[in-house]
Amino acid sequence: MQQRRELDQVYTNRKLLNGQLDTPKWWLPTVVTLGLIVMIGIAVILVMVNKGLGVTGLARPVYWGLFITTFVFWVGISHAGIMISAILRLTQAEWRRPVTRAAELLTVFSLLTALVFPLIHAGRPWRIAYWIMPYDVARGIYPNIRSPLIMDPVAIGTYLTGSTLFLYIALLPDLGNLRDRTTGWRNAMYTVLSLGWRGNPRQWKMQTVGGILLSALMLPIFVSVHSIVSWDFAIASAVEGWHSTIFAPYFVIGAVHSGVSAVVTMMALMRWLWKWDDFIRPEHFDALARLLIVVATGWLGFTFLELTFALYGQDAPEIALREMQMFQWPWNGLFILFFLTAYAIPVPMWLFKRVRTNIALMFWTSILVNIGMWLERFLIIVPGLARRTPFVYTWEAYRPSPVEWTIFIWSFAWVTFLMLLFSKFFPLVPLFEQKESQVFTDDVMIGRAKVPAIVREAD
Amino acid sequence: MASETVAAGHEATDHHAPPPQVAAEVIARELVATTIGASGRFKAWAWILGALSIAGIVALILKFIDQGDDSTKWGYVAAMVSFLLSVAGGAPMVSMAPVVAKANWVRPVTRIASIFSFAGIATVIMLIPLVAILPPLVTEGARRRTVWYIAPDYSPHFWTTLGLVLLLLTGIMLFYSAALPDFASMRDHSTGWRQRLGKRLARGWVGTDVQWRTLRMRIGMFGTFYFLILVFVNFLISTDFGQSLVPGWRDAIFPMYHTVSGFQAGVAAVVIALYFSRKYMKLEKYVHLDAFWSLGRLLFALTLLWIYFFYSSFIVFWYGRSANDIATLELLIKGPMIYAFIGGLVLMWFVPWWILIWNKVRRGTGAMVVGSFIILIGLLLDRIRTFVPAWSVPPERIHEKWLTVIPDTYWPTVFDVLIIVGGISMVAVIVMLMTRVIPVLSVWQVQEFNLLAKPIKYIKGHATLVAKPD
């Protein structure tokens, strides 16, 4: 499966640094267009801050709508990075190599984006500081740490800081490489950033040992982040459909499902845009799709448990909610769409090797998954609030306003924009990992068969 | 790539060379020879454990005659069913790892893991009286809350029995389908009844290409079935024999928690069995420390997963503060089983976590086996703290919205102690006796391990070249 291919290091450098050393033609127009969308989005956010949340469709009793859904969605996407780079590093999966950097990057930028949503959703973002930070010594007002709304920023802040540092440490050897390939101010920049990297055994050993250690440390953080996000909902016993003990692992595995799918989408784009056919190969898509089949099926199992135990109590309000979610228009339409896109269409397709190694099909199916996973979050958050309950005297069906949709679109443009900006200065595929895989793989002859093999260091 | 240009003579680094390879025919001969004869100590232990198993079965029968009409007295038997399902059901999952992860280290371990399938007999024996005592879905005209919304009254009884028997059969099939080549080895290298048994069970195995391909397909197929049935049985045991007996206990993660802690116990059991067979059958040549290292990491990960699942469930109840949240916490944690809970928490998570976190421990065998024993004791306590209070709830309270009266601590009687000891002994003695029937390490997989992993000199250093066939 892992077809070994000898790649010259000079060629590897030239190809993988093509984003930094010579700018592709499409880069500038794309960045400018995305930049415009980003500007429009920021303008709309400013208008909303000025006018207040009245410009959104949020109204009693649905206070958590598109913003919170999209927040959960982006936190979910952020689980791609550590899943790919930490778990696969610890399990020594050789095929992780070309995708680790891009996945970590996706983590950092999607977390940055996710953080924006609760912030603007608060209506008066500047007031958030003293909810979170214990700084208001003068008035003696401190954050309420019993609230998951405090645990959330703490967890996301930890994850963001950790991922950024992890990304930087793994970037060091490649910064050294860029320093060697550039001149002028760029050379000066990379010299400073690479901290004087030389590539002696001590430094490489720190890369390996440190990489494993950081992976092992990041993994528990990764699990905690989406668990804590899920507790935003799960600990509220008053809203039907939220108060379930399974929420934490259910959210985590859903996040892995959507995050790894997002990595597939991104890998296809990277292969097409930067013409990295030699590095991002069909067998990488094949391996990711196999992983996705397992993750998606596990996620389906959790969905099943969630639903089973919602009905298990046989409480009338809970049953009414599930009926609304699955059988009443428009929720039923969304529900069917959700199930089809998150599982029923992509996973059976991935069972065929022909699909798994077809990059265009993988691209589209991975996008389908993320449509489905966004809808999943929407269907968890909104119906529980929108259901007509006794003693509520006003209710309206929640309909996201154009302001919300614009900000929603902004978030996608913003993440892409940041990624492209990053790609101008730093390589998206880790060069040293790519070269390492050349050193650490070999073919062995077993009888007449040539079998790909991996060099494992003696311990 | 692997250079041999310069002869050895460079200054040794702190690395030692990987263990040397053993010729295939030596492997077959030596491993087949391990089945023959037994030391006095082995026989003595087998007799003792066998006697304890029989005492356990007798106690189970007597308990059924004496207390067969009072379900509140059966908590410890339910805990044992769950415990034995975890150990004997979880262990064979270790033998599925190579199929999933293509890991080489696991090949010598698969046999010992799949032998545990036979210990499933102990689980079935324990289940028989319990099924008879489990209340039907509808009692006194009212239906209790279960996952069987509109199913017939005796659905849990039927499906759990069927599931557990199927699990036993699939486990044995999984074992047998991977053991065919080894029965052929016994036919070729053993004597007496073992040779005759090998001849009969090898079913004409000679190792043609088609036979190997079918073998791999069978292992994959039975492995998948086994996994699915295992998850299904875990789901049924944890809901029908636990949760649904307590009004208001609604814990969606509990079946998963039950399954994952089952895997944890299964891995721990495999470590223990591997340790003893390696030590007393002198298999150091075949079971490398690499296997313990990898099992240790797996066990460590499962230990962390246990606390994660536990906390995920606990925090929701703790924050919820509704009447049934409070009652559930009271019943399962703070109330009658507080000591078992603390013991479980400490022994399932805290102690193993601190033992297994050290690289040095996972590179060795001694502390690993201690950690595994601790995990098994912790699991037993954890099963007791969930199942005993659940069964202590009198059936007449089953239709309440939530539990209003927390039952008292139910301490084990002499019968219960005998049943617990007997159940554990039965697993041990079954595994021990199976090692006399078939090599405890899979001959062909040890050979394959040697074929695929070759110690090499990499320029000047030592390394292992591991082939990864498709």
Add this chain to the structure above:
Amino acid sequence: MSTQSILGLFQQPEPAADAMDGLKEAGFELGTFDVLTGTPYPEGAFGEHVPQHRLFRYPAFGAIIGFTLSIFLTSVTQLAYPMVTGGKPILSLFAMLIIMYEMTMLSGVIATVVGIVIESRLPNMKPGIYDTRITEGWIGVVVTFDDDSKVADAEGVLNRAGALEIKHA
């Protein structure tokens, strides 16, 4: 005393490993010569001195600091602003644990990153003799001297091993 170093460049790992062996035989002390590569090789591949490190102490140290700080932060802020919410005690251990966990992990990660940088002997703004071809797959063997008389010896070893180029600094 002026330190001086030379760098021998090789295109293949085997001659570079020979050069390392040669230097050892010629009586150069461990630690005065090193190998530079553009990609990690299995440890000991060049017969090089395997570096010792104390990286594992850093996360433990960081975690202890984070844990202590987090106990302080979670308890003192709650006691200073005792507002009961949701009927929970002011010092709610199970909520505090979550914040404490995150802060412990955070400072563990930060300490590890600091550890990786320090143990890699970075930042090093005067890295010494180097060649940009090392990141193109060439392998450099660098020898450092206190005493100029040994330069010729080292050059001899590098040349015999087949160095394609020798740089001085």
